[in-house]
Every structure is written in C-alpha cells, then in structure tokens.
Amino acid sequence: MLRPPGRPAGTTGGPDRLGEVETVTHWRALIVLGTAQFLMVLDTSVMNVSISRLVDDFDTEVTAIQAVITLYALVMAAFMIIGGRLGDILGRRRVFLGGLVVYATGSALTSVAPTLWVLVLGWSVIEGLGAALVLPAMAALVAESYRGRDRAVAYGVIGGLAGAGIAVGPLLGGWVTTYLTWRLVFAGEVVVVLAVLLLRRAITEAPRSGRSPRLDGVGAALSAAGLALGVLGVLQSSTWGWVRPRNPPFTVLGFAPTLFVVGAGVAVLAVFHRWERRRDERGDDPLVHLSLLGRPALRSGLMSLVSQNLILLGLFFTIPLYLQVVQGFDAFRTGLRLLPVSVAMLVTSLGAARLGRLAGPRRVVRLALLTVTAAVVWLLATIDPVIDDAQFAGAMALLGVGMGLFASQLGDVVQSGAREEERSEVGGLQYTAQNLGSALGTALIGSLLVGSLAHAFTTHVEDDERLSQEARQQVGVALEAGVTFVPTEQVRSAAVRAGLPPDEVDAVTDSYASAQLDGLRAAILAAGGVALASLLVTPNLPGRPPGRTGRPESGAPAGPPRPAR
Template sequence: MEKKIVITALVLAMFVLVIDTTIMNVSISTLIKDFHTNVATVQGAITLYALVMASFMITGGKIGDIIGRKRAFRTGLIVYGTGSFLTAISPTMDVLFIGWSILEGIGATLVMPAIQTLVTSNYSGKDRALAYGILGGIVASAIALGPIIGGWLTTKYTWRLAFGGEVVIVLIVLLLSRYILDAPLETEEKPKLDIVGSIISALGMGFIVFGILLAGDYGWWEARHIFSIGGIEISPFGLSPTPVFILAGIIILLCFALWEHHVIILGRMPLVRLDVLKDRRITSGIFVQMAQTTLIGGFLFSMALFLQIALGFDAMQTGFLYLPLSIPLLIASLTASRLSARIAPKRIIQVGLLVLIAGLLLAIATINVEVRGFALLTGFALIGIGVGVMSSQIMNLVLSQVVHERTSETAAFMSTSQNLGMAIGTALMGSIVIVGFVGGATTLINDSTVIPEDLKPSVISSVEENSRFLTNQQLTAILKDASPELSHEISRVNEVARIQGIKVSLWGLVIFAGFGIIASIFLPPGILVPPQTEQ
C-alpha cells in the first residue's frame, strides 16, 4: 500500500511540474487582456521560467545531495507551491514574474532531480522499472493534456484556477511525502555546494537555452531582424542572436569544466563530477532522453500550428484531439515498463523510435487542409506508443549504470536534457516550419497564373520579410483591398504553403529520430532485471 502512495505522490509532483508550462502557453491572450500588457511581456515570463529551470537544475540536484533528497523534494514543493499561490492571486505582471517565473522555476529545480533519485530508494527490480515507466508516461501525457486542462479552465472560468489547483495538489503531495523513504548519499565525504561552479554552469546553460528560444523569432543563422538588449544591438555580421548566445554558452560551459577540474585538483568537492559524461552509456542515454522530449515537444508544436492556424480549432479542441496520442502513450509506457525483465531496454527504446518514425510518416502522408479522418489520428497513436515505450525505459536504464551516490547529479543531467529537448523541439520546429512555408509559397507564387508577373517579386519579398503563419481571417483582413481573384489566389497559396511548412517540420523530426536511433546504439545492451531477481 505504501508503495502505491509513494508513486502517487511522485506522479502528482511530476504532473504538476510538466503541465505548468502548457497551461501558461494556452493562456497568453487572456493574460494580455487581464494585465493590459503585450505578447512580448508574457513570452518573457515563459522564457524566464525556462531559463531558471535549465540553468539551476544541476545545482538543484547538488542541493539534494547536501540537505537530503526527501528534504529537497519537500522544500522544492513548498517553494513551488508558494510560487503557484502568488501566480494565482497576482495583481500585476511583476508579481506573476516572481511567483511563476522565479519561485516555481527554482522549486522545480529542487523537485525534479529528487523525484528521479527517490524512485531508486523506494523501489527495486520490476517495481522500479514500472515506477520509471509511469513517470515517463506522465511527463509526456502531461505535455499533451496540458492544453485541454489549461484551455478548458481559461475558456470556461479563469486561468487562475489552474494555479490554485496546483497549490492544492502540492499540499496533497506534501501530506503523502511522509511515506517516502529518503535516498541517503552513500559517501564519507560531506557534500558542499560549489558556488562559483553553480554560477558558471547557470550562465552557460542559460545562454544556450536563451539562444535556442530566440531562434523562433530571429532564425538559427541569419537574423530576420535586429536583436537588441537595452538599446545595444547584438547581431554581429548580420547573425541571428541564436548562434551568438549558443556559442557564448558553450564557451562558458567549457570554462565550467575547467573550473570543476581545478576544484578537484584542490581536493574540494565540485558541483558535479563531469567524468560521468565520459561513459558513453550515460551520454547516449542523455541524448536519447533529449531526443525523446525534442520529438514530442516539436510534434505538439507543429500540430498546434496545423490544428489551430490551418484548421481554425481553439485550444480546447486542439487539446482533445491530442487524446489519441496521450492515451496510447500512457498505456504503452505502463505496458513496456514490465518488459525490461525479459527484453533489453535498448531494444525496447529502438522499437519505440521506429514506431514513432512510422507515426510521423503517416502524419506527413495524411495532413491536409481537408483532413478530418482516421489516418491522422492513427499517426497520433503510433507517435504516442513510440514515445511511451521510450519514456518507460530511458531513465531507469541510465540511472542503473551509475553508483548510488552519483544518481542525483546524473538525474539532474537527465532533467536538464529533458528541458533542453523541449526548448529545442519548439524552437527548431518553429524555424523549420517557416523555412518550409517560405519555400513552398515562393514556388506557388512563381507558378501561379493568376498573380501578375510584375507583382510576383513584391509578393515573394513580402512573404520572405514577414514570414508568419497567418489564419485565413488575418490574411483576409490584409487583402481587403485586393481584387477577389488575387485575394482568392493568395489565400490558396497561404493554405498550401502552411501545410508544406508543417510537413517539412515533421520531416525534420524524422531526421532527428534517426539521430536518436544512432545514439541508442551505444546504450547498454543487457536486461536490467533478470526474471530470477525480480522483486
């Protein structure tokens, strides 16, 4: 009974952490209205939340080593719950920034690594595999179900109820947490926090994630428009800020590695021992984890554009259409978690990637302006099954490769890769969609027999300079002064080019899944829980 209570507490905590961002994303327009602000300010809150999460995840794992994983779990929940409460009652955007972007972000960095480590102290054998499978399924399902919950509460009531509900769930988890067994650090050396290392690692990860998040607006290489901070332009040689920030982040992380090596030479305890990354079983697992979240995050983003912009569905309708993905995902995660006693997790993960690719190919073949049918939902189900199968194995497989005292920092690496994958998936698909859209629109405009030849260069130039996904209503408003024939033709070009852009983005995910298969080759090949040792 206690084991069921423990997994319930851990699952509820993970569900709240993951669903939080999706709720905020579907509430953007309402927040703008409620706080009399603009899109940039709300997106700034979302960006800061992602930055705090990615920047301090490794530090959060180390704090768990110092104060104890169970105490870190509870402390993080209290900080997170306080942030959720402030967010729910926030009278201004400034309070929302403090509550959601900062306090919730900091709380999450303490809770997420602790969850992964506490599983190892509360479960063993097939029970541990099942626990990780449930957690993996909950992560991906929460990403898919978030728009339903957030859209329903925002549309029918208020977005504040969602964050008020998080406070209630946090209180429930805190009550249940007394049944959780702590995961003591099995080392004679008393852990200490490397303050300098924490600052350097936070800056490095922050720069990389910030650069990735900017890619959607500014492009991955050549700047679509000038980027500036405090009036200072940051677009050297016409570059997008994305490669500038990513390169700066990589350089800072290299400095972090040198600093950690220096700390070890001095005989002090580093923030994290980077030698764990020399084990290709671990690094391949981290990359496969990042590939999984990149794939699900990128797919949901591309499908949101398709369903909401191309087909005109609202957030709640879009959320319900994700059910054929999220339900098979959760079922596959629970089912596949029991297979690791008989089949090597490496093979299960590779099968999951192949099923996911099949789902992507089916989606590519079936999406169209007229689509309403069964085939696309079958693609959704295959993608859900693929992700569910992968998520049921990867965390247990990676953490089983490290000694117990290294699980916390390895879990922090895994949590960081998870957040990094979501950022990459959204930003990468955003930029690929635009590339596909512009390429398709340019070809259609050049081939059109309705658009006058002398007008084609200016139309193409307008598409390239203002490359945006427009709804039919937005485009109609722009074309109100055009002739009916020209207006109809440009609307047709817009509809077809949007679909082409989305298909190109899905092909990008297929390629990324291929990289995931390559990385999976280096995963450990053995069966984690032989039948005779199952508990």
C-alpha cells in the first residue's frame, strides 16, 4: 500500500496535527499536478480512436489526421525546452497555471472546430503550446515537493495518472465519439482545467534566490526550427517518398525532398549546439546547459523516454487503424479492445515503483523492453482478417505491462539526475524527449505503414493472375498518385468506377486487403525492433534506486549549486 508523500526537505517537525495537515496538503498538490498529466494524455488517446470519425467529419484522409496528431506532439517537442526555461524565469507555479489557461483555450477552440485547419490551430498548435508550458513545470514542482522514496512514489502516481488517461481515453472517447461527438471530450477538458485552477492554492513553490536567467531567443528559435524540420521530413515521407519522388511539392536534383528536409533539421540543431556552447562559454544564459547531456544516467533516461513514446504512439496509431479500417469497429468497440493495454499500464505503473526500489531502474527498464518485444510478437500473430478477441486482449495486456514498467521508472530517473535549480530545465528535456518520441512514433511508424502498404499492394497486384495487364496499369497509375489506408469497400468502389469487370474488381480488392495486413505487420514489427534496439541505451541507467539520498545520480556531482549568472 502506497504511503502518502511526506513533507519536503527542509520542513521541521511539529505537532501531529500539523503533520497531518501538511500530508493532506501534499496529497492534494499531487492530485492537482497529476490531473494536468492526465489531461495531456487523454485527448491524444481520444484522437487515436476517433480517426475514422475525424476523417468523415472533416472530409479528409487518414494521412491528414496522422499529420494533425504528429503536429501536436511536434509542437510540444519543439517548445518544451522553452517552456522549461520560462519556468526558471517566471516561476514554475505561474507558468504551470498560465499553461493550463492556454491549454483550455485550445481545447475550447478544438471543441467547435468547423474545419481541419481550425482543428490544427486549436489542438495541434494552441493545446501543444499549453502543454509545453505545463509539463516541464509540473515535473519540476513534483520533484521539488518530494524527496527520496516519496519522490519515487509521487512519480509512480504521476505515471499511474498518465496510464489512467490512456485507459479512460479510448473508452470514454470511443463512447462519446460513437454515440455523441468527440467534441464533447474537449469541452469537458475546459471544465477540468477550471476545476484545477480553483484548487491552485494547493500548489506551492519554494522561494528562489539569485536573479532569474534570461531567455535565449536565438537558441529557442534554432531548437524549435531544427526539431520541426526533422520531424516534418519524417512525417511527409509517406507522401513525398524517401528517395524516389512519389508526390512531392518539389524535388531536389531529381530526388524526393524528404532526406534533404531531415538533413536541414539536423544542420540547424548542429548550429543550435554550437550557439549554446558559445553562450555558455561567454557566461550568458543558454536555453539549455548541454553539459546536462554529459551525465550518463540522465542521457540514458532521456533516450529511453524517446524509445518508450516512439513505441507507444506508433502502436497506438497503427492498432486503431487495424480495428477500425480492417475490422470495421466503431470508436467505442475500438476503445473496448484497447482497454486491456490501458488498465494493465495503469496498474503496473502504480505497483512497479516498489519494484524499482528493490531491483533498480536499469533492470526494470530492461524487463519493460523485453516485455514489449514479447507483446509485439504475440500481437503479430493476431493480425488476421478475422480478429481473435482473446488472443488480441492478451497481447494488449502484455503490452500494457511493459509500458507500465517504463512509466514507473523514467520520470524519477531523469529528475533524480538534476540539482534543485535544474528542475525546470531537466523537465523541459524530459518532455522534449517524450514528445519527440511521440512525434517520431506517429510519423515514422505511420510512414512505414503507408510505404509497406504501397509496396505490398504493388506486389500482390503484379502476382495476381486474375488481373489483366490493363488493370495492372490502372492500379499502377493510382499508386503513383499516392495510396492511403482506407476501407476495402472504397477500393472496390474505385475499381468499379474504373470499369473493371467483376472478377478483376474482386482481385484488386483482395490484393488491397492482403496489403493492408502486410503493412500493419511491418509497422508493428518495426515497433518491436525499436524495443530491442533500445536495450543498447540502458547500461547507463542507475543500477540502484535513484534519489535515495536526495542527491543527484551518477554524473551529477552533488557540489554547490551552479551560480546564477
């Protein structure tokens, strides 16, 4: 049974009554802060199970909704470091509350969005900016309020609430989307934010000494542009093609622009790196102290966060497509079938904090990666034209256990590698890694899904003896214009409109149905490959529970705090 978090370090003992009041206050603060984490996860999971309805409501394609989901994570990733720095400049509590106001504004606009572009503005941009302010401040406030074992418990609760968001999102979003409208979820988020703001007195922040740092505007622009260009290139690869142009707005020396855009992002980030180094050497305030990334435990924790979210968001984009487009389930039935992963993640993340204290984060994260890999293998066996509900539920539950093991450890590992004055900065890095993984997961796995679909469809059409040469040419022309992940009935209708005879209509439809499953399997297999490859970044994770003494972990010397500049 979890014991309540104690008083923060530096608080002297007192009468029992005072201790009880303070304990209740800290529980309330944790719930208020955790509610913010819950909200940030909730609407992403709602979007994932509402893909088909969003496609219909905005008369668009799956790839457009994929872009909306990716842009939300991209905006958060691009501005998370800036949000963390603003917490240092303006105060973490103030930035946390202000970010909630921005987030609620975006939710309100999303709930009434008449067009896809307004949806992008409200959800992807405004809500993304609000989350970029809220999450680093939240991570810093939690780390500031709790120490040692209490901090591990607090991050277990935060991870559990994130799991609750993933658990509630598909089911609540699926029910509301199917029987009412997805817009009500975002209107409800506004109400929840208002309730949090009414409880704002529960959130306290220690007085800060020394002058506040200044915002590095050039560094902020360079980091945001570099991250944006890199993920944009990956996102558009399914439309533009990686090397051979598919349907790009322009070409570079006859090649698709994808790798050039990604390369431009890398180049901008290299300039950002040099700029930050120069500012640090001159004694100016950088956007982020790159020396933080020299701490092995912190660096491994951040890389593990990228992996965790790349796997989770990649799968949570792919699996709903299988359930909705291939199986034809509505959003509510999709949510029901995702419930095992959500519940297992919630329960495991709450219970595994103790496992981390006994076995150490490194062993728990490695166990998480192996569990996720096993879940992917099991899941691959269930991707068939007719779903086996029992097998699928088992694979989803095992995936939830693996993700819950992840969620229970990494927040504590990252924050325990920082000094007190570095909390917001490290929180910015923490959620940058998390949302960069989310953006790459949706973009990269989604791109691989569409690319594998196109390749498999081409192969099946060429190998199907029922199709004439003329029919193969017609399909080839359609593929050159771009292929999307749509229900097979739409393919059948297109084949009929093209004037193909009935037996060739059936052949094209069967080829596309087989290609759908091949594309899904390739995308899911890629997520498993990421999980196995991520074992390579775990050796520098702490082998013992971090934060036991309230001092930074290995690589973060517990010397005097860095002087204010």
